[in-house]
Amino acid sequence: MAGSHSDPLAHPEVQQGGALRYIAGFISTVLLMGAALIVTMRHDLAYQSFVELVGGLAFLALLSQAALFYGLDISRAQIWKSVSLILTVPLFIITVGLTVWMFQSLDQRTMVMPSSAAAATQPTLLQ
Amino acid sequence: MQLQAPGPWSLLFGRLTLDQIPYTNPILQVTFAVAALIGLAVIGVVLYYKKVGYLWREWLTTVDHKKIGVMYIIVGLVMLFRGFADGLLIRTQQVLANGPHAAGFLGAQHGFLPPFHFDQVYSAHGTIMILFAATPILTGFQNIVVPLQIGARDMAFPYMNAVSLWLTTAAAALVMISLFVGDFSQAGWVGLIPLTELPFSPGTGVDYWMWAIQISSVGTTLNAINMIVTIVDMRAPGMTWFRMPVFSWTTLSTNIIGLTAFPVLGVALALLGADRYLGTHFFTAGMGGNLMLYTNLFWIWGHPEVYFLILPTFGVLSEVIPTFSEKPIFGYVTMVAATFAIAGISWLVWLHHFFTMGSGPDINGFFSVATMLVGIPTGVKVFNWMFTLYRGRITYTVPMLWAMFGLFLLLIGGLTGMMLALPAINYTVHDSVFVIAHFHCMVLMVVCAGFAGVTYWFPKLFGFKLDESWGKAFFWTFAIGTITVFTAMFALGFEGETRRLEWTFNTAWKPMLVIEEVGMVLYVISLALFAMMLVVSIKNRNRERLGADPWGTSRTLEWLTPTPIPFYNFAVTPQVNTRDELAWRRKHELANAKPDAYEEIHMPSNSGLPVILGACAGIFGFAMIWRIWWLAALGLLGIVAIVIFRSFDKNAGYHLQPNEVEAMERNLAIGSITSEQPDRSHHSIHAEAH
Numbered sequence: 001m002a003g004s005h006s007d008p009l010a011h012p013e014v015q016q017g018g019a020l021r022y023i024a025g026f027i028s029t030v031l032l033m034g035a036a037l038i039v040t041m042r043h044d045l046a047y048q049s050f051v052e053l054v055g056g057l058a059f060l061a062l063l064s065q066a067a068l069f070y071g072l073d074i075s076r077a078q079i080w081k082s083v084s085l086i087l088t089v090p091l092f093i094i095t096v097g098l099t100v101w102m103f104q105s106l107d108q109r110t111m112v113m114p115s116s117a118a119a120a121t122q123p124t125l126l127q
Numbered sequence: 128m129q130l131q132a133p134g135p136w137s138l139l140f141g142r143l144t145l146d147q148i149p150y151t152n153p154i155l156q157v158t159f160a161v162a163a164l165i166g167l168a169v170i171g172v173v174l175y176y177k178k179v180g181y182l183w184r185e186w187l188t189t190v191d192h193k194k195i196g197v198m199y200i201i202v203g204l205v206m207l208f209r210g211f212a213d214g215l216l217i218r219t220q221q222v223l224a225n226g227p228h229a230a231g232f233l234g235a236q237h238g239f240l241p242p243f244h245f246d247q248v249y250s251a252h253g254t255i256m257i258l259f260a261a262t263p264i265l266t267g268f269q270n271i272v273v274p275l276q277i278g279a280r281d282m283a284f285p286y287m288n289a290v291s292l293w294l295t296t297a298a299a300a301l302v303m304i305s306l307f308v309g310d311f312s313q314a315g316w317v318g319l320i321p322l323t324e325l326p327f328s329p330g331t332g333v334d335y336w337m338w339a340i341q342i343s344s345v346g347t348t349l350n351a352i353n354m355i356v357t358i359v360d361m362r363a364p365g366m367t368w369f370r371m372p373v374f375s376w377t378t379l380s381t382n383i384i385g386l387t388a389f390p391v392l393g394v395a396l397a398l399l400g401a402d403r404y405l406g407t408h409f410f411t412a413g414m415g416g417n418l419m420l421y422t423n424l425f426w427i428w429g430h431p432e433v434y435f436l437i438l439p440t441f442g443v444l445s446e447v448i449p450t451f452s453e454k455p456i457f458g459y460v461t462m463v464a465a466t467f468a469i470a471g472i473s474w475l476v477w478l479h480h481f482f483t484m485g486s487g488p489d490i491n492g493f494f495s496v497a498t499m500l501v502g503i504p505t506g507v508k509v510f511n512w513m514f515t516l517y518r519g520r521i522t523y524t525v526p527m528l529w530a531m532f533g534l535f536l537l538l539i540g541g542l543t544g545m546m547l548a549l550p551a552i553n554y555t556v557h558d559s560v561f562v563i564a565h566f567h568c569m570v571l572m573v574v575c576a577g578f579a580g581v582t583y584w585f586p587k588l589f590g591f592k593l594d595e596s597w598g599k600a601f602f603w604t605f606a607i608g609t610i611t612v613f614t615a616m617f618a619l620g621f622e623g624e625t626r627r628l629e630w631t632f633n634t635a636w637k638p639m640l641v642i643e644e645v646g647m648v649l650y651v652i653s654l655a656l657f658a659m660m661l662v663v664s665i666k667n668r669n670r671e672r673l674g675a676d677p678w679g680t681s682r683t684l685e686w687l688t689p690t691p692i693p694f695y696n697f698a699v700t701p702q703v704n705t706r707d708e709l710a711w712r713r714k715h716e717l718a719n720a721k722p723d724a725y726e727e728i729h730m731p732s733n734s735g736l737p738v739i740l741g742a743c744a745g746i747f748g749f750a751m752i753w754r755i756w757w758l759a760a761l762g763l764l765g766i767v768a769i770v771i772f773r774s775f776d777k778n779a780g781y782h783l784q785p786n787e788v789e790a791m792e793r794n795l796a797i798g799s800i801t802s803e804q805p806d807r808s809h810h811s812i813h814a815e816a817h
Binding site: 091105108 | 387391417419420423427474475478484485486487489490
């Protein structure tokens, strides 16, 4: 939050930006998310490996955006944004965690399939 | 990979054909005639009084937080009227279409609305009331009041503030256009899955619903960022965290919710859009999709959204009640703590919207307990308001009446909410109109706080009060109407009436349906009284010139400015000495103190880009709905071009010199209005360009 109120170009965040950085961020994000899309559409990985790989690619995409687009670090100019991002982690754990818990219970209680039918379908994200 | 939608498609007009305009429907004919007449009247007045330039210069291109706030409220009130008309249609249909022998009119088997039309009406009613009426009205208040309450000249990002407004307006326009071009979603405001998928809703109704919400949610998210940064970074010297008025605190917590929750909605709708446009299977029953995931994602946003509406409402009550009790708010620190406790718990309760989905008892138990926990901080708030009233010098002005009735509705809505938090009860009354009556008590509390806020802050903005007699007549008719409609609705819920019924098959429900309709008539009368209140007040506006504090007992910083508020807010940035600064200054006879010297004021320049950007977003949304790809590309290109153009704009605003400020303040003292910026188009001596 440090910086001049009247001159946008004087903000440290603005000064930190650069064409090379943005292009690198854009290309890396597109590549990582494109890879995740291809992996999802090919259906040729075991479920466990699939979730790990797609999760890993998503995390890398997040990292590349945080580092290359936003230049997040612990400098005085950026600490507000870095802390804000970290503060969303508990929220992420609550929403995703409770969702996983709910779907596990739901899966056992409402989505029981005969073994032949189950074998014919592809695994869903939480199976 | 694009999924083919059924029906004709052409390169030039996409799915849009003349058949999509329902000009044979008599209800829509009348609606179109009324809307066209009102539109022509507004345009006629603007042209007759030669106000086109003024409208563009002072309003459409403004970046002033107060004017943006007023426009948010106007958009919200227009949509509130539209949503109310939908509610009236729903109630009238249900009372007319009661029992197997109910007569049918206008092509309907029972009542006057066929199912195809009725389903659109209730879907539009919910979507409009929550996202396009309550949200803009509350956002409007936050825009107007928060910068003033914290002693700032404007929002942190004035240009982005205007962008947020025009995105919301574009989305509201899409909902209105769906009345006359195509149709609206039939899948409820929540987007019942899999009904929203293309095979089940092949028309453009779901697309209208989806794109309107998507565009407005971008506006709301941008506004949330703006509000948070404004409160964190723009407070006046001395305005420490615990000197901040409760309304500003509730705004901060509300917008933290908004910033974290709205992206979830955006993602849910984007995935639904991928299903509808690209043929993916995120929410389908097979092919690896999971339709329950949509419901889950929707309510991960949906429940925090409830508090997104309720918390600012609590903030309004926390301003109105102390002012008209002539006491500081009781338990300020606990009030702030309770606000953030509610915001925190709001993330832990979403599953109570689908207890009946089939989760196990431990999961339902967890969310049940979490839901009941909300009652604790809310109870703290209610007791704090009660203790503020206790031994206060209470004046029953119109805003105070609205606030008191809001408290009453909070009690009824809160207690029935506690009932619904129990899965056993929830299973019994799930999807019955008991649930509808419960959440209408809560959202009507938002409406009450809305009217409390309008009548409370109106004189500050416009320099004259709204007429008290007409205001009280409006209040009492509305309050009695509310009690009449929703007492009967609670009873109907116990009698087993389920929600969204186009035909109410049980004749035993008739008496209560008639009582509900009587309540609706009272609502219609109250609307007429509201209009009278506005007309009489505007007519008599010059009878009484109001000072900085029209109520005489206000407590916070916004009442320190002259009335109406000049465009620069404060001639000199105020030094805050305590909580309830104005009450403190009044006590120490400093309320009318003038500064020794004036300073240079930096102001942002108006810009026409946000309104053009909003129009491009509207065009993009309309084109995506009708699958007119070239137009969608054009709309998107327009948005990108504006963003790039803006980033090269070197205009960083202008400076008002101390002598100019002094002159304007002197004019204010003799009754001149300086709520309009001086025209600087011909002399840019102080305009800053670099």
